[in-house]
Amino acid sequence: LRKGFPEVVYGPGKTPRQVAEIMRRLRERGGPVLVTRVHAEQAESVQRLLPEAAYHPVARALTLPAERDEAGERAPGPAIRVVTAGTADIPVAEEACLTLELMGRPHERVYDVGAAGLHRVLHHLPSLREAPVVVAVAGMDGVLPGVLAGLLARPVVGVPTSTGYGTGQGGVAALLTMLNSCAPGLAVVNIDNGFGAAVLAGMIASVGSPAPP
Amino acid sequence: LRKGFPEVVYGPGKTPRQVAEIMRRLRERGGPVLVTRVHAEQAESVQRLLPEAAYHPVARALTLPAERDEAGERAPGPAIRVVTAGTADIPVAEEACLTLELMGRPHERVYDVGAAGLHRVLHHLPSLREAPVVVAVAGMDGVLPGVLAGLLARPVVGVPTSTGYGTGQGGVAALLTMLNSCAPGLAVVNIDNGFGAAVLAGMIASVGSPAPP
Amino acid sequence: LRKGFPEVVYGPGKTPRQVAEIMRRLRERGGPVLVTRVHAEQAESVQRLLPEAAYHPVARALTLPAERDEAGERAPGPAIRVVTAGTADIPVAEEACLTLELMGRPHERVYDVGAAGLHRVLHHLPSLREAPVVVAVAGMDGVLPGVLAGLLARPVVGVPTSTGYGTGQGGVAALLTMLNSCAPGLAVVNIDNGFGAAVLAGMIASVGSPAPP
Amino acid sequence: LRKGFPEVVYGPGKTPRQVAEIMRRLRERGGPVLVTRVHAEQAESVQRLLPEAAYHPVARALTLPAERDEAGERAPGPAIRVVTAGTADIPVAEEACLTLELMGRPHERVYDVGAAGLHRVLHHLPSLREAPVVVAVAGMDGVLPGVLAGLLARPVVGVPTSTGYGTGQGGVAALLTMLNSCAPGLAVVNIDNGFGAAVLAGMIASVGSPAPP
Amino acid sequence: LRKGFPEVVYGPGKTPRQVAEIMRRLRERGGPVLVTRVHAEQAESVQRLLPEAAYHPVARALTLPAERDEAGERAPGPAIRVVTAGTADIPVAEEACLTLELMGRPHERVYDVGAAGLHRVLHHLPSLREAPVVVAVAGMDGVLPGVLAGLLARPVVGVPTSTGYGTGQGGVAALLTMLNSCAPGLAVVNIDNGFGAAVLAGMIASVGSPAPP
Amino acid sequence: LRKGFPEVVYGPGKTPRQVAEIMRRLRERGGPVLVTRVHAEQAESVQRLLPEAAYHPVARALTLPAERDEAGERAPGPAIRVVTAGTADIPVAEEACLTLELMGRPHERVYDVGAAGLHRVLHHLPSLREAPVVVAVAGMDGVLPGVLAGLLARPVVGVPTSTGYGTGQGGVAALLTMLNSCAPGLAVVNIDNGFGAAVLAGMIASVGSPAPP
Amino acid sequence: LRKGFPEVVYGPGKTPRQVAEIMRRLRERGGPVLVTRVHAEQAESVQRLLPEAAYHPVARALTLPAERDEAGERAPGPAIRVVTAGTADIPVAEEACLTLELMGRPHERVYDVGAAGLHRVLHHLPSLREAPVVVAVAGMDGVLPGVLAGLLARPVVGVPTSTGYGTGQGGVAALLTMLNSCAPGLAVVNIDNGFGAAVLAGMIASVGSPAPP
Amino acid sequence: LRKGFPEVVYGPGKTPRQVAEIMRRLRERGGPVLVTRVHAEQAESVQRLLPEAAYHPVARALTLPAERDEAGERAPGPAIRVVTAGTADIPVAEEACLTLELMGRPHERVYDVGAAGLHRVLHHLPSLREAPVVVAVAGMDGVLPGVLAGLLARPVVGVPTSTGYGTGQGGVAALLTMLNSCAPGLAVVNIDNGFGAAVLAGMIASVGSPAPP
Ligand SMILES: Nc1ncnc2c1ncn2[C@@H]1O[C@H](COP(=O)(O)O)[C@@H](O)[C@H]1O
Ligand SMILES: Nc1ncnc2c1ncn2[C@@H]1O[C@H](COP(=O)(O)O)[C@@H](O)[C@H]1O
Ligand SMILES: Nc1ncnc2c1ncn2[C@@H]1O[C@H](COP(=O)(O)O)[C@@H](O)[C@H]1O
Ligand SMILES: Nc1ncnc2c1ncn2[C@@H]1O[C@H](COP(=O)(O)O)[C@@H](O)[C@H]1O
Ligand SMILES: [Mg+2]
Ligand SMILES: [Mg+2]
Ligand SMILES: [Mg+2]
Ligand SMILES: [Mg+2]
Numbered sequence A, B, C, D, E, F, G, H: 001l002r003k004g005f006p007e008v009v010y011g012p013g014k015t016p017r018q019v020a021e022i023m024r025r026l027r028e029r030g031g032p033v034l035v036t037r038v039h040a041e042q043a044e045s046v047q048r049l050l051p052e053a054a055y056h057p058v059a060r061a062l063t064l065p066a067e068r069d070e071a072g073e074r075a076p077g078p079a080i081r082v083v084t085a086g087t088a089d090i091p092v093a094e095e096a097c098l099t100l101e102l103m104g105r106p107h108e109r110v111y112d113v114g115a116a117g118l119h120r121v122l123h124h125l126p127s128l129r130e131a132p133v134v135v136a137v138a139g140m141d142g143v144l145p146g147v148l149a150g151l152l153a154r155p156v157v158g159v160p161t162s163t164g165y166g167t168g169q170g171g172v173a174a175l176l177t178m179l180n181s182c183a184p185g186l187a188v189v190n191i192d193n194g195f196g197a198a199v200l201a202g203m204i205a206s207v208g209s210p211a212p213p
């Protein structure tokens, strides 16, 4: 599937029956299918109707593989890095990784590089510099993506998360930090939108390749 | 300068003397210098102190060229497209174009493709499909960037503008529209941030090339 | 009942006993009765007290038919179209359809015309052009109603829904998109207000007919 | 022009030269041209470039008449009523009236029906009941449109205005009052959007007539 | 207790043990004790520790009577009226009535005078005109208190409630309507603050009497 | 005029001609006329058209006396106190005092009792205790009205002002402090609404007297 | 540990397994470990994996003691005071006390000094004056920290809490009160951030001592 | 004056006459007087009435020296550092420095340590480590204070500034970044509040010294 991205369905507000039906219909188009924001019970009900659906509990997503398995066919080039500030940001990062996986995009996890300190960031810098683009996931004050954008010459996709409390306001504080960063090369997506960040990063990584038809 | 981006200074809240001094200091690093958000009178005062500074009234910016003029040296590859929804969005788009110019990045203007209708967008689609990345500038409801992202396979950088009134809230409505778009491949930057959008687009367009040192 | 709209009760914050009592009292006025935002358990408790009440689980509403059944008597003229962007917007659309049903207004469902693309919209255009007025229901970025208003010469009633996450803020982003649309002829109602949209659309469709007494 | 609405341009953020040029270009399509939100000095500069443009100081708008003058040709039927709560809401109401004028729609002004009392509203009720649709313009607490919708059987288009102070927040309080009104048949548009309200009202009034081609 | 108001405790965030202990301590001062915002289970646990505490399920409050029962001793003068717009506002109104009861203040309930129409308000006007002060409780658009203030010559205490959805924002829309009302003589308190409204109304009603020591 | 309050006009958004005309019309009803929020130049233009209008520069208001001068006739009873936290709150307090003056209500100024300390408040306490009701005007953190309500047994009318900066948000912080105060007996009005506070206070002070006809 | 502060982990969004693992890893650095915002069930699951973890139910925190117990070694000097306005603020204050305990900082609780009155504050003033710094915890209107800052010559760390309802907005009203206080010497931290307040207070109290290495 | 802080007056909303009078009155208490937020013309008018007042144009403040000049008497100990992220933050930092000057507190300026990069911060680290407390002033994304708090063992006072645009919202984004920072030891004050930050920092620096009487 190197050239596109998966068919995607937004899980909340849909009955298991609706989800299963949509997954079946979309599978017919040939590519993989991804359903985001599915909690465990909802997933189980869908799997009873559609046993071939796989559930990814940390990413909170259901998937169907592509018709013709192209898992072996990977896009060439260095791996996109998916970075998190803290442990609580991992579910959003896993949604991104799962999406990159379905897109056939090589990617590497760099988790927990530190919310309140910069040492771990500096430690990973040489590896991060190899990436064509970095997905940086952070809640609370959302400082990490801007710091990375200041240190790297490649684009950074910042994903604010709803991790935090009080004035964090469900991710709004982190979002504002990223939008107001002076660091050049920082793209921002919606709060908790791991899927969207991955699609964007995958597209960026393939800008040098011929466009999909 | 093909590989980097200009030294940039944020104009508001600085005296003409401060601006002139900073421009002089930054020029010594060799690359071009860009000062954003400078209104006409402020520009004139700076030019009295630094006559070689050029003022770009629509983009509301001051520039100093690079030491060794590399204007002839353009990055290879197809042109980035800079699109606006309406006429009132042009100043922000011009800030982006000026930045791309200083980065040596080929770019083309596609202005006024229409706020309240989609026909003009469709008309320009074949040309937009050639771009490695599109910068889409829109105020009011900010719908254009998401529409473009839905039609294109390449990344779109959405720039909300403060054009509008009432519940537009100085660009917040347009920003929210972009952040909540379901269209894949949409990167968002701060309201009116033409400079930031251009740097991001320039970086994306050169993802296939070797990284700057 | 062609000339008016149903007696309506807002369900939340009322005990089953209060709901049943109010339904009984309102029925005496002769017209149909509608209770909105009733979840399944609350409905069951009401039905135990008032077995003739019908529950509509997708629309989340309870109804009592009009005293003298006028279901056969339909308002003349072409059908109002009720459109949704995604599957998650269907409950709000069903609340609108149920209201139109009780008003005796012919109406047709056009669901899932697409959140992240415009092709399905274009496909349905000829049918939508026949409607005297269109009810357009959309969450997330809320772009659909403005797109329809740009394509149609008849009024569009936009209903933002609370579908979405992060900066969607429970429908506020979708609402702002609609209020800031430049497309002519777009009326906006409160978030998730399927009932209000239907009454407004029904009134609009009958503007050419003599006013109710 | 009975069948459509004027070509419209949003004035702010455009130079007089841009405005004059756009007006000239749009006139070629045959219909009337309307430029909204133009203050007196901006208007004068445009008139120097385009002397046939007429300025309407209370409505703060510039107009060019239709090519073939159809002023005599009015749409049939009773007049739309344009109502204001206070004197400070008149400029927004006049933008609406001017738009209705250019649409060839009969309309009547009912101004100052009272912000802090209901007697004047009741006094005008018989006349308001004749209208196919009422445009109700109100700032501060924005209560008037909901009160009218509660008293009338025809649609009401509520226009919140930025009149007010403190927690009025430039019209947001009035907007929220209208969106949260329980009165059936209330359509809401953006704050101060007299133009949009008029186009919507004109479309509603002609729902019974054949659609424009 | 005619001269004062009850000792009051805010229930949420306190353990049953803390509530019981505070109630016991406050009772020693002689006057009645009121605990607000107590849900049924919390109340039961408190009553197990303090069986003489009475629970008022609609008002969601616990009370202890005054040491020396002064229930028979009522303040002289006409009754304060406690008015609600809808049925869902009754719990807040009941918190107000219970407080007035403990203050020994004569009061009368006028509930459900109508959210979307004014006829029932007009029906009750003669009775409301007898009150020294009116407590008006309303959610959604919160229009009722301003309408009453426009019709009455005595002070009105407006209590916004969290009844509503979407842009109602948990009572903020209703609050803003009241604060921006032009009607003279409207006092506003916090959202859902039936207790505070009652104390204020009781103080206002006794302004002509000698101050408490 | 002891029994009522002045006819009042909100100045902003009205032309001098409109203001003068409205003042003339209202005078015919016999009572005094008050126009609020009038800046110096606007006032001068009005006075050229209506020389008998008096301008009060600190209160920023225009007045016409009552037809039959009743200035000598004062309501009986102790004076209402009008208190400010700081010097910048005085214009709002003066609007209140002017309104009380026109209502024939005895009142006393207690200004600058201190924003950042409580000593001056305590110093004035004996005098404040004599008032039937206190109007407390405060910006920034808006703490003063709640402190007074905690110290006094009579109602306090809190007026938040737009004095402040940063997170003061034009008076919203002060307003929220007052609405969330636990002190019993605090009535809140809109930001900077000195007029509304005075009418409310005047009504409260006359609750013991017979109602106006 | 006198010179530093504990390793701290934010509990929400982590599985018990992740929490236990992180606690184990951090313990290896030698100092104490603190996990905040852990509810009872989550704590139990962690304790099953890591039985030496202690749970503090009021502070809602898990702790591991320092490797080498330094509980006996206390920092010298007078005790920091931790003050609350109401009973509902105690959990946040206890999080602060537990943190100070782990830092080896002498501290004293002064709880419930009164939300709606100042007498209890004045009663405790002599003791509060001995503290090098005071931590003041308050919800609702958040007035207490500013009052203390006005009475004390030492720094006050204000902690807004989410106690309250309606316009309290989960602590935002209290936060704004503190940020807009005119009282000198008031430091503000995030809503409910007892841990952060304690670390700041501990650092302030040791400013006179040599810095940690 | 080593032990206290200056008498301070908030300039906006006061007439020059009021300012001069207040300055005169406060001078009588012996200490220095500071008036903040005074623009150049206002300052000139005050100086005409009170020629001994000194104006500081960058800090936008007026001062009167202490009666008995104690400028030579400085508090002992290392200098507080006042740091800014950018050039536009300097006015706020200068307000802080002027306040520290009047408090007799040794302080050093470290300006422009960089908004979009961390190298200059690291360069200044050894000097910053000597300070008992650091005042960190930053607008836009407001990241600097948190970064410093992460690197330093002493308290940091973060001052958000209104520098920025779009979603910066006049400093709110910077404020939220600071409040949500995980870095230990960060105290936050109101947007642009250089004075308050300086008083707090001065108090912190003297925590080891005996309290002022
Ligand atoms: N996590 C997600 N974030 C943003 N968009 C999504 C997400 N998951 C699905 N979508 C998109 O949401 C849109 C609405 O989806 P649906 O309700 O599934 O028809 C689809 O166009 C999807 O592309
Ligand atoms: N229009 C702009 N939008 C966002 N950042 C900018 C803009 N112009 C300059 N900057 C950045 O703003 C930061 C603060 O700048 P300065 O006050 O110039 O030191 C610098 O790091 C610049 O990179
Ligand atoms: N007062 C107005 N309110 C809402 N939309 C408007 C108004 N005036 C013009 N427009 C629309 O604004 C859009 C942007 O205009 P322009 O910048 O002229 O291309 C056009 O599509 C107009 O239809
Ligand atoms: N429903 C309520 N609304 C506002 N204030 C209240 C309410 N119930 C109790 N209070 C006040 O809240 C304060 C905090 O109380 P507590 O936490 O009980 O010590 C007390 O001063 C009470 O006067
Ligand atoms: Mg970078
Ligand atoms: Mg695309
Ligand atoms: Mg249309
Ligand atoms: Mg109606």
Ligand SMILES: [Mg+2]
Pocket: E148, E149, E150, E151, E152, E153, E154, E183, E184, E185
């Ligand atoms: Mg009244």
Ligand SMILES: [Mg+2]
Pocket: F148, F149, F150, F151, F152, F153, F154, F183, F184, F185
């Ligand atoms: Mg009191």
Ligand SMILES: [Mg+2]
Pocket: G148, G149, G150, G151, G152, G153, G154, G183, G184, G185
């Ligand atoms: Mg102090």
Ligand SMILES: [Mg+2]
Pocket: H148, H149, H150, H151, H152, H153, H154, H183, H184, H185
């Ligand atoms: Mg630190």
